[in-house]
Amino acid sequence: MLRRKRCQIITITFIMLTVFWNAPISAKQPGERVGSIPIESKKELAIDLVEAEKSKSELVIIQFTGPIREEWKEQTEDWGALLGDYIPDYAFIAKLADKKAKKKIEKLPYVERVVPFQPVTKVAPSLRSSLGKNRNVDVAVIGFDHQVNMQRTVRELVPDEELADMQTIEDTSHITIATLNAQSLEEVILSEDVIAVIPVPENKLHNDRASALTQSSTLLSTGYSGKGQLIGIADTGLDTGDAASMHPDFLGQIKSLYAWGRRGDASDRHGHGTHIAGTLVGTGEASDGIYKGLAPDAELVFHSIQDRYGALFIDVETFLSQSYADGARIHSDSWGADDYGEYSLTSFLFDRFLWQHPDMTALIAAGNTGYDGFQTVGSPATAKNAIAVGASENDRPDWGDWSDDPDQIWQYSSSGLTADGRLKPDIVAPGTAILSTRSSLAPNKNFDRRFDEFYAYMSGSSMATPVVAAGIAQIRQFLIEHGHDEPSSALQKAMLLTGADDLGEDMRRQGFGRANFLNAIETNFVDEKKGMRTKERRTYAIKVEDTTKPFVITLAWTDYPASLVANRTLVNDLNLQVTTPTGEKRNGNDFFEAPFDDEVDNLNNVEQVWIGKPDAGVYEVIVEGYNIPKGPQAYALATTGAWVQVEQEEPDDVIIGELNKKQKFADNWIRVSKPGKLKASVDWVGEADVDLYVYDLQKNAIASAKRTDHPEEVTVKLQKAGFYKIRVVLDEGDEAHFRLSISYPGK
Template sequence: VGMNPNGGYDMARRKVIQYDPFVDTVDEAGGHGTHVAGTVAGHRSVDGKTESDGTEDGVARAARIAFVDCGKYCGEGCGSLSIPPTDHLMSTGRAGGARLHSASWGSSFVRSGAPYRYDTQARNMDSWIFSNWDTLFIVAAGNDGRSGMRSVGSPAIAKNGLTVGAGYTSETAYDENFVVDFSSEGPSPDGRILPHAVGPGVSIVSSQAIPSTVGECEPEAPDALITMSGTSMATPAVSGGAALVRQYFQDGYYPTGARNTSSAASIDISGTLVKAVILNSGQQMTAKIRFGQVDSEFYDHIQGFGRVSLADTLRIKDHNDIVARVVDKVTVNDQDSVIYKVTVNDTMCTGKELRATLVWADPPGASGCVSCAVNDLDLTLTNDMDTSGQTYYPNGESSKDYINNAERIIVPASAMVDGHVWTARVRAANLDRSSQQFSLIMSGCFLFDGYEGDIGFAAPPGAAPPGLRVGSALAAAALSAAYLLLF
């Protein structure tokens, strides 16, 4: 790409705006880092400047990358991993606008024999994200799934990241509703739902590294592409989706699904909202292929919140008719509640579930903690017209969730009645400080065109919803990446 690998920024670059040579400046032939970078943001350019269409594209082909090199290549079959301190790692790309960090690496408890515990690496990541929750850390679960449960690596066991498992695609032996056998399984050491989500990770075609060669583009160069499998491959696919979520809000597609080019329509969303949108989109998967077929369901140790499908949660004009309402950067005080109401409307769409997903960046737990949750928020959904008083709870439970800082409720479409009002309540049940900020998305068939209190602050419970207000955005110019050798 012609980038000077000195760790500095060059915002004029088409694709790689920063290369931090923490270990070295090379990738091996057919290298892991080049492949995953192509998946997240690849787009053909023979000279590194002028773009043209090829046979394959990355998920977010117009995104740019800030890259920290953490893998040392010392010949075929020889390599080592050297991870920078967390602040160094996560600061890569930040000054260039990067707010997504895609990490196809990690430490394996299974292969190292180390105790399966919330370790210092996970704690440090949670601490950094708690202080910088505008950023989302997206990380590979690991490839130790053949060992069964409790095989997720670190820092994928952290609370505040988005941990990705690997599934098949419609072009492989099984379809996209099956998890591949090697995909590491949860739960976390303290029982949290892991992996969070599943992306395509089998037979993924992407860029091939050919060191010391330029212009090696498909379809002219037969070696331009290579096929790989792993949670390393699933992670950049989900990261590319996360970049598209950010673009959706920055480019004014929210809430109508049609682009609004006014600067007033641009919203700079937090990493916790990106995570909430992705988890809200999750679709039920069928099973894991391991010594036959192992059945799986939502919130289990195999699929978590399910297969990512953004078209099932964000409205796109002329493509779908689902309605979404988001709440971001809102504060709730300890022991207080914030409520959000939507009214079912059959003229918008019909036959869809009502979903609500809550995410917050939790303070770090203590290394080795048995119960690692610190701040406890509770999400519930109720039908204001239901005289039975039924309350819907998150994550498939019949009561509150004490341990996860990502909570999702799905109310079946059969319970949706035109004109009925549904209330989402976020309650700060037990905080270690005076308040906690959170993000929330609701999706379904309801009438909504934006409320002022949803972005940046919340109206008190019972207040009439004011008019539309969306904040100005600081555009993300890059994606940061730590694409290494292990997963």
């Protein structure tokens, strides 16, 4: 079984769906988006932790008191901890040098708790039923140390006769795939070198009118044809697989063609891969230029991955790496698992590669199981850093009511949210009755309809994905020709989502809207590659003059890959806040019910402010690094408004808090990297008196402010680097809501 699946062990068959489903959508209020989407998860440890009073394990969870500071990580490691995967909120899986290290670390003022990481926690819930039962399961074993070869570790734990088909993913040595029985599974999870054992996903394969609906044809007519762009595809094959007898629309379009599913044979006996490739780069040669792709001047790097059994030989790391090495910076993938919003191994592998190659954009089909309702989006479209594409209807009224309204979402298109509450798909594009190139080796039954010898119709989110991938090629060509070398994937995503047409559909179905590539290149944008760390913030100003169309600004970032044992996937958390010319506050993704500033998104790595009826004037925009445990974090902004110059100042640390009779003081620790001047100021609301103190690490008060006026302020010259404590004290009164600002040398 494992041998047929090979490296990624993913069995794939294409299913044409024929059932209609009408999803209910809520009434849209003026200035709001449609949907019911919580964006603020409860702050808790996002792991199925089994606590025990005693444990012999070296593995623990170290949870900090709040957003992760770099100096906290450094001090914790100095005192005997080796930090591994990040776990929301504010925690790491760690190995301790000895029991003394645990006691030292527990006493650190910014450490909330240190608890054992029990073996049963390592096993995905769907596999726990296999423990103690006499049956084999296909699993991925995840190691603590990303530099250690997990295959060697598993071989030491499991008898050789059980490991004939064990595989290690290329360039990801800490992940090994194996078939284990119950006893071997238990041995593996007891290892101190293993942090997770998860199932291997089983996946399925998930244009002439589409170009007009997305404004791609408008860009094409002005010269944005994908020139100079290379697009990677991993799919069933490409027509005959032989350049000498290839479909006329691909002559001169193929830079690289790899035969992985059937060695030496890159042909397409299904038709899926050829159809997708035509939507991307088909020249229309066989139709005198009538039925061409959306980016006909781009080229392909194609991996033919269907084997002789109909399965796909999918190796994410290999086909992404080879495509990137050949020059591709866009990858279109129209396959995925029907695993209902799960963040799977393939999701992780996409996120890992895209984090390491931030100029690579991956687009993945959301899936075709929308008839099951919400939370049907499949992996790897659940990857944070990929663009997940759903399908809207095409404009072909003669095809019936499933392709007659381009402003409707196709009934089969898979919907969000993901299992951990993130918004996917990101975008939709026409996916029904798409006319594109036909493989000469594919049977007619594999198509909706055959058009002629060279072209055929197909439908699905599979067909919508290359529409958007071609649009990204046009956007990327535009950026490069305007002097933006190596534009980030985050920038292209931000432009795409800012320019999208809102269809008035539930955002769980439409994402941020239907792709509009002309709107995308007309946005104004910032590609901030320097990045930021916890507590840093940057301020921008945007002028809005046209009040007849929505004001939109989108913040996007390529996030660090999630731990496969965590229940939530966001690692680095940035926040977007906009203040309108009238002083109204708007938080990113707080769309759905006024006020629009009472929720802060801690789930998604895309945040948007969307105002349907904006006021004219200047909008203040703040990007804050709320919690960045794996930084620095780069990001991109795109907006429909115009940038205005604003002076940037080095921000103070700002802490908001509350004091009362039960909690009469609040402590905040800082690490000063060099001698210099420390300034602290506290203001408050309430009938109370608040005092301010500064202590060194030996608990000596080195400065204080104990007046009765607002605000309390201290300035002290620090003689040496080190840790200092700023204490805010309720001296009189019942309660006080305070705002503490701190500046110090070497932040």
